[in-house]
Amino acid sequence: MPTVIEPKTEQEPKPQLVPPPSNEPELFAAEIAMERKSLNLFPIILILGLIVVVGGTIFYFVKSARDVLTVPVATTSVDDILKAQGPATVHFSTGTVKPSVNGGAEPQYRLLEKAGVIATTAPKAKGPTSLTVNVTGSGETLLNSIDGVRKAKNADGATTYTVPLAVRQLVSVDKVSMVKPHLAQVAYTWKWAPNRLGQQFDASGSLVQSFSSWDRTTLIKSYGVDFYSAEPTKTSIVLMEADNGVWKPYTE
Numbered sequence: 001m002p003t004v005i006e007p008k009t010e011q012e013p014k015p016q017l018v019p020p021p022s023n024e025p026e027l028f029a030a031e032i033a034m035e036r037k038s039l040n041l042f043p044i045i046l047i048l049g050l051i052v053v054v055g056g057t058i059f060y061f062v063k064s065a066r067d068v069l070t071v072p073v074a075t076t077s078v079d080d081i082l083k084a085q086g087p088a089t090v091h092f093s094t095g096t097v098k099p100s101v102n103g104g105a106e107p108q109y110r111l112l113e114k115a116g117v118i119a120t121t122a123p124k125a126k127g128p129t130s131l132t133v134n135v136t137g138s139g140e141t142l143l144n145s146i147d148g149v150r151k152a153k154n155a156d157g158a159t160t161y162t163v164p165l166a167v168r169q170l171v172s173v174d175k176v177s178m179v180k181p182h183l184a185q186v187a188y189t190w191k192w193a194p195n196r197l198g199q200q201f202d203a204s205g206s207l208v209q210s211f212s213s214w215d216r217t218t219l220i221k222s223y224g225v226d227f228y229s230a231e232p233t234k235t236s237i238v239l240m241e242a243d244n245g246v247w248k249p250y251t252e
Helices: 022-069 072-086 107-114 137-144 195-201 213-220
Strands: 088-093 096-099 118-121 131-135 148-154 159-180 185-195 233-242 247-249
Touching: 072 159, 072 185, 072 233, 088 096, 088 107, 096 159, 107 118, 107 131, 159 195, 185 195, 185 213
Parallel strands: none
Antiparallel strands: 088 159, 096 131, 118 131, 148 159, 159 185, 185 233, 233 247
């Protein structure tokens, strides 16, 4: 009996699909690594934040310290302010001097003559009230010893003199009070420092006291006389720091 042989088919059996391996463990590991990295960065960020805060605080205090007016700086500032005010001065002219409203020479000429700086004569041709003024030899020596004397020639040939008598001198800075940053109130003491002629123009001196009360008032008001030998004066001033760091008188 013949053997029955099943016919072969050319189609191979289809292979079974194998599912791809899962990436979940790797993703989970990556997430853990990122979390660990974040946790490691947190202290660094915290430290950087602390550095910024501490640095800002230090900068604030350093800047605030610079905004405070110190006594040495206040001393220099007030001294410069006093120098900028300039000296007390007296003005007079040589040659023929016109009479004052009361018919005589202005009181500063009489005071200068008493001090030996000038000599006056009354020329008859100009009338009994006119004066011819000349600087004496001792007066010329005195004027040459004073710094800052200015001479100006007039059109009529006379010479006008501007003579310093005294300067303001800082004695001490007594207190510095900060009103607010860049603004301070300075209490200080100052006095007059008169030169040789200024001593003769002292309101409490014998030469000035020899004048009438009206003339003394005129001399103090208009001709440089002051109480140069008085006790030092206490006063105060408000200073403001400019952009260049210089402290100057505050003006609203």
